[in-house]
Amino acid sequence: MRLSAPTGGPDVDLDAVDLFDARTYSDGDPHAAWRAMREHAPVHRQTLPDGRSFASVTRHADVSAVLRDHTRFTSRRGTLLSILGGADPAGDLMMAASDPPTHTALREPLGRALSFAALRSRHPDVRAVVRRLIAPLALEGAWDVAERGLGFPMEFTGALMGLPESDWPELARLTTQAVAPEDPLFGAEAGHGALVAAHHELFEYFAELAHRRDDRDDLVGFLKRMDVGGRRVRVEEVVYNCYSLLLGANVTTPHAVSATVQAFVEHPGEYARLTGSDRQTATAVEEGLRWASPANHFMRYATVDTELSGRPVRAGEAVVAWLGSANRDERVFADPYRFDVARNPNRHVAFGFGPHYCVGAPLARIALRMLFGELVRLVERFEAAGPVTHLRSNFVAGIRSLPVRAVLRPGAADELKGEADAATPAR
Numbered sequence: 152m153r154l155s156a157p158t159g160g161p162d163v164d165l166d167a168v169d170l171f172d173a174r175t176y177s178d179g180d181p182h183a184a185w186r187a188m189r190e191h192a193p194v195h196r197q198t199l200p201d202g203r204s205f206a207s208v209t210r211h212a213d214v215s216a217v218l219r220d221h222t223r224f225t226s227r228r229g230t231l232l233s234i235l236g237g238a239d240p241a242g243d244l245m246m247a248a249s250d251p252p253t254h255t256a257l258r259e260p261l262g263r264a265l266s267f268a269a270l271r272s273r274h275p276d277v278r279a280v281v282r283r284l285i286a287p288l289a290l291e292g293a294w295d296v297a298e299r300g301l302g303f304p305m306e307f308t309g310a311l312m313g314l315p316e317s318d319w320p321e322l323a324r325l326t327t328q329a330v331a332p333e334d335p336l337f338g339a340e341a342g343h344g345a346l347v348a349a350h351h352e353l354f355e356y357f358a359e360l361a362h363r364r365d366d367r368d369d370l371v372g373f374l375k376r377m378d379v380g381g382r383r384v385r386v387e388e389v390v391y392n393c394y395s396l397l398l399g400a401n402v403t404t405p406h407a408v409s410a411t412v413q414a415f416v417e418h419p420g421e422y423a424r425l426t427g428s429d430r431q432t433a434t435a436v437e438e439g440l441r442w443a444s445p446a447n448h449f450m451r452y453a454t455v456d457t458e459l460s461g462r463p464v465r466a467g468e469a470v471v472a473w474l475g476s477a478n479r480d481e482r483v484f485a486d487p488y489r490f491d492v493a494r495n496p497n498r499h500v501a502f503g504f505g506p507h508y509c510v511g512a513p514l515a516r517i518a519l520r521m522l523f524g525e526l527v528r529l530v531e532r533f534e535a536a537g538p539v540t541h542l543r544s545n546f547v548a549g550i551r552s553l554p555v556r557a558v559l560r561p562g563a564a565d566e567l568k569g570e571a572d573a574a575t576p577a578r
């Protein structure tokens with residue numbers, strides 16, 4: 152997402168707003184459109200040239216209502232605009248594309264495996280990933296947070312899932328391609344072909360793991376042995392949920408990191424307020440999540456004729472909940488376009504709301520708190536060091552390149568240098 156606040160005025164031609172086009176987020180002004188929609192068209196409809204259509208909700212209350220209520224708004228027909236109008240082959244197999252009770256049966260055991268308590272033993276691994284990520288700060292003039300951050304969740308999720316380290320770079324690339332197939336990063340293949348190719352490779356990868364006879368002691372092994380409401384988990388369920396876990400982690404977390412660092416570059420006064428206390432860092436991380444809203448939307452289908460903000464919604468309609476808009480709703484957030492590291496309360500919906508609330512939120516929070524705790528301890532301030540480029544996607548509000556220079560605190564360079572040397576294998 153190119154912008155974090157509207158640049159245009161309040162007069163927006165809502166008939167001309169195109170929320171489907173990925174370029175709206177890389178080159179346009181979605182915040183101006185969302186603000187006008189929240190004010191004048193809380194249920195807004197768009198029809199694509201091929202006749203497919205969807206309704207959009209932009210207010211925090213409506214976004215929460217749609218995500219919370221699986222009886223009125225189902226996830227089984229797909230939850231992303233990229234598959235609008237088609238059937239979702241993952242329906243009833245993948246947590247994210249199922250409703251209770253199927254969803255609950257899949258979610259309960261996985262939720263336990265990914266809880267704060269279960270992840271406590273993983274803290275040293277995550278800390279090591281954080282240290283590796285920031286070690287180059289001591290060595291390089293400019294640090295491309297976005298480029299380096301792409302591999303950040305892959306490292307801790309890859310380790311948790313027991314995936315071989317040599318596969319991580321390719322898996323990180325494929326997951327980004329799956330959510331931003333229109334990005335020029337994917338070259339000649341860009342577009343629907345890139346999406347299909349990425350899905351195909353990821354599913355093949357996980358199908359091979361799911362079928363392999365082994366007794367692995369990691370998250371994939373846990374999934375393969377999982378009891379789903381009194382029965383053994385199915386192979387397809389293992390494949391889809393491995394895919395979903397990796398995608399969920401890889402395509403969102405890096406952008407929470409880069410958008411927060413970018414906010415620190417643009418609002419040095421806010422960064423200077425941070426003293427490094429755990430509580431203060433945790434509060435700042437939540438503001439970074441609200442600011443970034445890395446998952447831009449999630450979709451549902453209405454199961455009945457109903458209403459949102461007093462406007463009718465018809466049974467069968469696709470309803471898209473724009474999280475990026477809900478997180479700037481002036482009805483809920485005072486001064487919503489202000490980045491405030493001490494914002495409290497902060498009822499952001501960056502992790503969603505209701506039964507599908509991000510199952511990876513504890514892992515993401517642990518990693519982000521550790522990362523920003525370390526950065527505040529070592530870095531006095533961040534400065535821009537080159538042009539910022541943005542991901543072209545209607546789903547992920549992402550940054551592709553964000554070169555920054557870190558001005559280190561006294562002693563930090565030596566500490567980081569020691570870390571970088573230790574990470575370099577001896578020849």
Ligand code: HEM
Pocket residue numbers: 218226230246247248258304308395396397398399400401403404407444445446449450474500501502503504506507508509510511512514515
């Ligand atoms: C900053 C990081 C993250 C953000 C912003 C984020 C955002 C979200 C959101 C908004 C949802 C709700 C989807 C819906 O309502 O349909 C969700 C669900 C999910 N996320 Fe995350 N996520 C993050 C990190 C992670 C991580 C680290 C993992 C994996 C370990 C993960 C795996 C999942 C899965 C599997 C679901 C589906 C849960 C369900 O359907 O019950 N996410 N995420």
